[in-house]
Amino acid sequence: MALRSDNLHSTMSKYLIDRIEANPHITIRPFTQVTALHGSRSLEAVDLTSAPPAGTRTTVTVPTTGVFSFIGASPSTDWLRHLVEIDEDGYVLTGPDLPSHDPLPFETSQPGLFAIGDVRHGSMKRVAAAVGEGSSAVRSVHQYLATIATT
Numbered sequence: 001m002a003l004r005s006d007n008l009h010s011t012m013s014k015y016l017i018d019r020i021e022a023n024p025h026i027t028i029r030p031f032t033q034v035t036a037l038h039g040s041r042s043l044e045a046v047d048l049t050s051a052p053p054a055g056t057r058t059t060v061t062v063p064t065t066g067v068f069s070f071i072g073a074s075p076s077t078d079w080l081r082h083l084v085e086i087d088e089d090g091y092v093l094t095g096p097d098l099p100s101h102d103p104l105p106f107e108t109s110q111p112g113l114f115a116i117g118d119v120r121h122g123s124m125k126r127v128a129a130a131v132g133e134g135s136s137a138v139r140s141v142h143q144y145l146a147t148i149a150t151t
Contacts, residue, residue, distance in 0.1 A: 002032040002048050011070075034067065035059065043067065075119045085109040091121035104140040106133060112144050 001020065007030060008017045020026050029048060036047035038061070046067060049059045075090045085093045085100065085108070092115040095105050106114045114137045117123060117130030 001026055001028045002034055003028060003030045004033055006030045031055075034069075037067070077119060083108075083110055084113060084115070087121045089121075091123075092119050093121050097121055104143055106137040106140050107144070112148070114140060 005011070008020065008028070020028070029050060031052045032048050032050045034046050035049040037043060038045040038047070043065055045061050045063045047059050047061050049057065051057045075092070077086055077090045077092060080086060080092065085098060087093055087097075092108055094108055094115050095103055098107075098109050100109050101111065103109075103111075104114075106116055106120070108115050116133035116137050118125050120133070123129060123133065
C-alpha cells in the first residue's frame with residue numbers, strides 16, 4: 001500500500017486502519033507514489049517511488065494485476081467554482097440540492113453538465129455508489145439531449 005503521507009491515521013477510519021495493519025499480506029509504504037504502470041494486454045506491475053523527507057528517492061517495480069487509487073476526501077473542485085454551484089465544503093450541488101432551476105438527476109447548476117461520485121454533494125463516497133450514479137446519470141444525459149434536440 002503506497003501512501004503519499006507518512007501514515008494512514010489522518011485519512012481513514014480506525015477500524016479500517018487496524019484491519020490493514022493486522023493483515024500480514026499488506027505492506028505499507030509511506031511517502032510513496034505509483035509512478036508507472038507496466039503491462040502489455042493488462043496490468044502486470046507498477047513502479048513505486050519512495051521519497052522520504054530525509055531520505056533518498058528510490059523506485060521499486062512490484063508485480064500486480066490491479067490498482068485501487070484512494071485520493072482522499074477533499075473534492076478538489078476549486079477549478080469548477082466559476083462554472084457550477086458548490087457547497088461550503090467544495091462539493092458540487094446537483095439535482096434537488098439546486099435552488100436555481102429544475103435540474104435532472106445528477107445535473108449541476110450548469111444545464112447539461114452532470115456530476116457523480118465523490119465530487120457530488122450528498123454522495124455516499126463509495127466506489128459502488130459512484131458506479132451506480134454513473135449508470136443512472138447516463139439516463140439523465142439522454143433525457144437532456146432529447147430535450148435540447150426538440151428546441
